[in-house]
Amino acid sequence: MAETLFWTPLLVVLLAGLGDTEAQQTTLHPLVGRVFVHTLDHETFLSLPEHVAVPPAVHITYHAHLQGHPDLPRWLRYTQRSPHHPGFLYGSATPEDRGLQVIEVTAYNRDSFDTTRQRLVLEIGDPEGPLLPYQAEFLVRSHDAEEVLPSTPASRFLSALGGLWEPGELQLLNVTSALDRGGRVPLPIEGRKEGVYIKVGSASPFSTCLKMVASPDSHARCAQGQPPLLSCYDTLAPHFRVDWCNVTLAEERPGYLRHPDGPPLHHPREHRGAAADGGQPRGAPATLHPAHVQCAHR
Incomplete structure (x- = not known):
């Protein structure tokens, strides 16, 4: 009971801070052929001070999509174990993905229904150093x-x-x-x-x-x-x-x-294009496997 009373005033402040405000913007630099991992953590979307931990009662889920499309680009995936856990955007960009991609992320508070948004600007380039054949x-x-x-x-x-x-x-x-x-x-x-x-x-x-x-x-x-x-x-x-x-x-x-x-x-992508190996055209949104969707939101 004492723990509940402790978290109540803090939750009120946190929920008030998770309103639908103008999206924050972050620039990231994925590399072609290398794994890219970006963590969607509750602290970032709640804008908490460094010394304040996220209360266990906060339930947040995320939705991410390529700007101008309903889903993510085909090389990028999203997963989250539960609303208690952070989410992850991860994948490996192909040579066809070089350039600029903008990912829009919306965080949903499952208790208050408030939302906050973040824009991830992905500047996808070639890796430096030796080849890894x-x-x-x-x-x-x-x-x-x-x-x-x-x-x-x-x-x-x-x-x-x-x-x-x-x-x-x-x-x-x-x-x-x-x-x-x-x-x-x-x-x-x-x-x-x-x-x-x-x-x-x-x-x-x-x-x-x-x-x-x-x-x-x-x-x-x-x-x-x-x-x-x-x-x-x-x-x-x-x-x-x-x-x-x-x-x-x-x-x-x-x-x-x-x-x-x-x-x-x-290599099929060298002469037939992405569609030849079952992929989608460059920039087209990807569709998650049904089982993966179940995993991400259960």
């Missing part, structure tokens, strides 16, 4: 997407993966919820996760260990229900439970995409 994607079954989007768990994943790869700097290229790849919302059982695909790039060639786990022989063992070939110690366990039967390796060069054990394959 060696790219690997891992299905991590022990985590949901929003659990690896903050910088700390993402850095921990890259550090652990460094024990399986040749020396060289590893960079996070993309994060995709398993729900966006056709996965299903798990049963409400403690410890069950939706899973997340994490894509990593490097200038260093793949290690023998990674080549072995992604080899046809290893895939054949997986198809028969046997464990995959893994010639090195799993440095990601126990913090990250990787599905080693779902590891994809690819060497990407300008104009084509080559898998380590196969011939060069033309």
Whole structure:
């Protein structure tokens, strides 16, 4: 009862400050081919002082869309675990997305129905530094997407993966919820996760260990229900439970995409445009997978 009385006057002030005012503007700089993560936190939209924590009773959800369109651009996704948790805008821009994109975000207070708005100006450019042609994607079954989007768990994943790869700097290229790849919302059982695909790039060639786990022989063992070939110690366990039967390796060069054990394959976007691989035209809004929408708003 005492805790409720403490939060009541503060909530009155906070709700009054979440009125529908002129949108604030923030400029961000996503890079083509690199993961972009922007946190939609309650503190920012409530304009709280640094020393004041958000009361647990505040419920805020968000809606984000490309300016002039009802949805987000196809490369950008939104997720939020619950109104108690922050929201995330995340994705990896393609070369077709270079330039300026404006994302409009509206925060809704689920108790008072007040709103506040924010405008994110995305100046999308090319990354600097060496190319990262060696790219690997891992299905991590022990985590949901929003659990690896903050910088700390993402850095921990890259550090652990460094024990399986040749020396060289590893960079996070993309994060995709398993729900966006056709996965299903798990049963409400403690410890069950939706899973997340994490894509990593490097200038260093793949290690023998990674080549072995992604080899046809290893895939054949997986198809028969046997464990995959893994010639090195799993440095990601126990913090990250990787599905080693779902590891994809690819060497990407300008104009084509080559898998380590196969011939060069033309990259569809180099000569057919985004629509050729099922994508939408540049600047067109993206539609979220129904399961992902359920995840974001449940």
